[in-house]
Amino acid sequence: MPRIARTLTTALAAAALLLTTAGCGSGDGGTGEGGSVTLTLGDQAGNLQTLATAAGVLEDTDYTVKWAEFEGAAPLFQAVQGGAADTGYAADLPTLQALSGGVPLRAVAALRNDGSGTAILVQEDSDIRTVADLAGRKVVVSSAQGSIAELLLANALEQAGLSYDDVEVQYLLPTDAQAAFASGRIEVWAIFGAYQHGAVEQGGRVLIDGRDGLTSGYGLITATERTLADEHKSAALADVLERLGRAFAWAAEHPEEYARVIQDKNGASPYVAEALARSSYLSFGPVTDEAIAAIQGTADTMHGIGVLDPHVDVAEHVDNAPHGR
Missing domain, CATH: 3.40.190.10 (Periplasmic binding protein-like II)
Incomplete structure (x- = not known):
């Protein structure tokens, strides 16, 4: 059994896959000549979907976006491995754990926060x-x-x-x-x-x-190798990443409004909503050399105590090409 699944043999039952349409195409069109395209985005506890909704960045796509929601990274990556989602969204270590467990992923965007979350x-x-x-x-x-x-x-x-x-x-x-x-x-x-x-x-x-260097603060959006190899899905992913970049920039500039949306959409209390807005990932972009070095440090530390085995070479699992499309 892959390492990612060892302690969560009933995870998919405990965290059922929820698919909801966030952005719809016409149904007879899409990106390129491939007809309609559906991109299923993996998410945890509605965080990414709430951000995209708050910023209004996925309302006018010519492809369909669906969301695969889970309460944690491990069941999310199990779903990705099983083909139920095209992308993952998690902090650096759970992403590394998925890679170590053989999930065929590439990091396509890096995010960063202050570690207080x-x-x-x-x-x-x-x-x-x-x-x-x-x-x-x-x-x-x-x-x-x-x-x-x-x-x-x-x-x-x-x-x-x-x-x-x-x-x-x-x-x-x-x-x-x-x-x-x-x-x-x-x-x-x-x-x-x-x-x-x-x-x-x-x-x-x-x-x-997790502040003061106790966590790297980095998170990653990943895409499956199959998604990246599909020219139509890859083109849709490139557009999604550009739109999410705008969403993260909006959240950084409008923390109070972002907190109100978290409260209204997710049913969070004012305290929790404000804390989430304050500690969320607010930096977003390609996976830079600085990000790779920091995440490699996480990999080295956790491999050293036996948590991450086999070891992972982070640079081998990065694909910034969608940002250049």
């Missing part, structure tokens, strides 16, 4: 006050081996002078962990995004987050 949380009344206090404790990591939350945990432990073997790691999907943390059955939770901010709003305490 990933954190290790503890219960408000916990006696854990520093990362060093985690020695001998159980830490729940969402959603699977190779998640961005695990990268934060590994780097935080190293910074505190601990090894990865000094804690007991358990993997749990975010929705399951969210309920367990809320009821007090989980004391330490490494988590990200809306789940993180929601738990903090309900009283969880941030022990440490």
Whole structure:
């Protein structure tokens, strides 16, 4: 079984694939001579779709866009591997884990944030006050081996002078962990995004987050090799990337409006919506040499502790060609 699936054998059942039309062509046209073209974009917790909707960038395409929504990167990449999505959208480590597991992907765009959207949380009344206090404790990591939350945990432990073997790691999907943390059955939770901010709003305490180099801050949009080899889908992807670039620029310039859309569309509280808008990826573009070097650092670190195996040469899995079309 591919490594990406080892801890999530029921992931696809737990996170059902939802396909919703976001942009429609005429049905008898499309890009080029290939007739109508449908591009299925992988997403996590509606983040990318909400951004595109808020910025209004996918309203007038001559191809159809559908969304494949999941609660975490591992089930998303399982869907990509199974042909249910043309693209992936995840932080650097889960993308590396998918590549290590043999998912045929190429990174076509890089995103970056400040790292604050990933954190290790503890219960408000916990006696854990520093990362060093985690020695001998159980830490729940969402959603699977190779998640961005695990990268934060590994780097935080190293910074505190601990090894990865000094804690007991358990993997749990975010929705399951969210309920367990809320009821007090989980004391330490490494988590990200809306789940993180929601738990903090309900009283969880941030022990440490991914700023100050504890995560690279990089995320990647990836495309399957099959999609890139299809001239019509590849042309549609190039157009989508240009439009998403405009969407990320809009979000950076209109954080309050973006937060309102997150609140209205996703049902988030004002606190969570504002936190998501503040910590989201706001830098977007081709996969630069700087991005490759930073992500390679993530790969090297996680390979060194046995989480990423086989190792990944990041540069071998980059394709910036869609940006030049």
